[in-house]
Amino acid sequence: MNAFNPASLAYPVIALAVSPFLLGLINRTKAVWAGRRGQPLLQAYYDIEKLFGKGAVYSKTTTWVFRAGPIASLGCMVTASFLVPFGGNPAALAFEGDIILFAYIMGLARFFTVAAALDTGSAFEGMGASREVFFAVITEVVFFLGLAALVIQTGSVSLSGVLKAEGALGWASTSLVAAALFVVILAENCRIPVDDPNTHLELTMIHEVMVLDHSGPDFAFIQAAQSVKLWLTCSILAQALIPVMHGGVLSSIYMVNVVLALCIAIGTVESTMARLRLINVPQLIVGAGALCALGLILLFR
């Protein structure tokens, strides 16, 4: 496997450009389920553009850590997008061990988002930060157990190798792991049933409450970073679920459609489920971990 693949440099650009559309698609799905017309599909782009043109309000309590939060979020997501392969093509940067780097770059973004929230001194944001780090502890374990199952099957410790398997994948363990990764996506991207991205009641929120005090370009950065994260996690799951053996433009287009289908699935989950009580969220994620463990045991035969 090559360490550097110039042709794949297109994917980070695509990730940055296309990802806000996913938010629009999820919202449209929810509107259709609710019998509404819903906001424009491109609403997320309009939001980001509008926020980008605005000035900013900063709390007197905050320091440079607060300003570093959005920068770190977006910078980390863009960097991570260089490690994620797409449609059977290797990622722009691919090497053994990039899986670990991917997970920890996400961790770096989380660290600074949480620190920025605590920098405001607001009780609400402290609460969101506390919940964020708590759920992250369990999701991280599930994510790595899922990866371990994929690594055993493919013999590679690189996202580009794991998601472009040459051998036959065991369908049983793959479907178990895929189900678990779907829960991870819901948790990591603050979707129902873990978190509600649309709520305006601070007490019930996790991610949204952490970014309450951000405004203007800072908030635009956060929105953009959030949508890139959705794109990256969805494309990892899509490729774990339906590995495409042969790279090329056609399979990339095919994979885009799988990602879009996943977003419609997320929208459907959000429309048909209520948010879980916070104390029940760990059960859901631990349940996903159990699925991963089962998938691993199947591979131990």
Next chain:
Amino acid sequence: MTLFFISLAVIVGGALAALAASANNRIANFIGSAGCAAGCALGLYAAVDALFSGEAPSFHAPWSVPYGSLSFSMDPLSAFFLIPLFGLCMAAAVYGAGYMAHHADRRLGPPWFFYNILVAAMAIVVTAGNGVLFLVAWEVMSISSFILVMFDHSQASTRRAGLIYIVAAHLGVAFLFAMFILLGGEAGSLDFDTFKGAASPAAAGVIFTLALIGFGSKAGFMPFHVWLPEAHPAAPSHVSAVMSGVMIKMGVYGLLRVIYFLDQPQWWWGAALIFIGVVSGVMGAMLALGENDMKRLLAYSSVENMGIIAAAMGLGTLGMATHTHTVAALGFGGALYHVINHSVFKGLLFMGAGTVLANTHTQNISLLGGIMKKAPLTGLFFAVGSVAICGLPPLNGFMGELLVYMAAFTGIKEVSNKILMAGGVVTLAGLAMIGGLAVAVFTKAFGMAFLGEARSEKAAMAHDPGRLMTWPMGALAAMTLVLGLGAPLTPHLLAAPAGLVAGFDPSHVKEAFDSMALPLYGAAIVSAALALFLFIAWAVRQSALKGKQIRRAVTWDCGYAAPKATMQYTPSSFAQPFTGYFRAILRPVSKLEIPDGYFPAKGSFTGWIVDVCDKYVFAGLFSAVGWTIAKLQKVKTFRANVYIFYTTGAIIALFAITFGFTR
């Protein structure tokens, strides 16, 4: 070797001079710290030189002590451990010169004497080539650090901490005595060069178990960690930094040395190390999260990091036992790298906490807050240390953990070897959980203490210290970046000591470490890219805000008319989801006074956590010991003839035992 002895002489000379100058605090403070720093610089040069030249200088001289000899050797493993030892002790000595000036009302000569003796004793521990010499140095290390822990002996809590520490240290050393007697019996001598491969397989298992307990109690592995959260907070902060950053690593050195001696490990040794490592890592992190005392939190976090090192050593041992060279190299390499990394960032964090303590006279996080604005440099350095210890790229913590992760993944890929696979999966899940918990611990430590508004008047008194204290912190913060981005060069540094422990022939070492270089190069390149994108994002934000209106306001207060600092989320509430969900481990205890009446004036809530090992394992053990001793009191009669009877009986028993052994 000569340079090494000169450095020891300078350090010990500084110790004696500081003691002699006790009458004048300024001179004692200067001579003690300067002597230590100069000696450490010399020693650092000697160690780096020995490691890079590939030679193993040694020195032998007879010693009148039975079974003893004055043997020193600086093979790659010793030289490797000398680097963080001298490096951090040097930084801590400079920092200590500034820190101890805050205690000018006390005599500073004796603390500097014992600090320098501690440094010299540790340097002898890692270079000793004889069991007696090793144990003597080990004891000097324990006792001098005990005296430093007792610096604040007027406080009851310090005396309690010192008592727990000295008891734990001596329980640990008892196992080491047994281990050396057994090992020496197998080899026929207490010189280290006769030990390699001398033990029979049956004895090897016992020796390893004794070493695991004896060295594990110094390293702070669960459940032998109970002294750590007591002793580290009690000591002056530069001593805490050295104890946590270097002294507990002596346990790691000892274990690696014993694995090297025993040569042919059995698979259960690796499994035991992985189990202990994952338990220490996860529980240490959780206990750290529940802790509101800054230095206790850092001490528990050391237990967590020692867990990572233990799990890495476990993978290395499993790799040795199953003849999987890559896993062995990555496991031991990761453990060694984490030893250096932890000494850098834990030293840095203890110094940061010490700076806050020196200004505000509190290490209770619930009373801190807003220090970033008062002490921006200290805040920056603490932030760097926090990111590094969470194992986040691009700093050094990530690079060390990357090697351990690679060891685990490589083990998992060995599909034909179920033991290795299981060890890999357990380590992987453990590391992932530890990583998440570490982020929670250090967003709490950094966020609650340094960000937001000051929760008390004390916290508002914080300020940046003088250059003597900021420069060592700055140097260590810079080291986290250097050791992070420079990681691709480290396999050359790690190859010799890791290969020595694993007993590889050179071709295997090269092969295994070549495979190690690629992930490190990749990680360093991506880290550089990360720095670039962060810069671009920063530049884009700057240009977007150019010419726009930027307002300052209060934090969004949701309709409250008068936001107050006490309305902030507290450290306890931040940790509440964890203490609630993991109450089986954390045992949260709370005292609640509910506000009562129409105009309630008073209400209070106090919450803390209990260390299960402390409360249920050791408290039970020691009360059993106390009970037994109370029963034994009955044999005390205060009559001379009865005592003569006891003595005669004991002598006869000794004769019988000796005769039985020598027959």
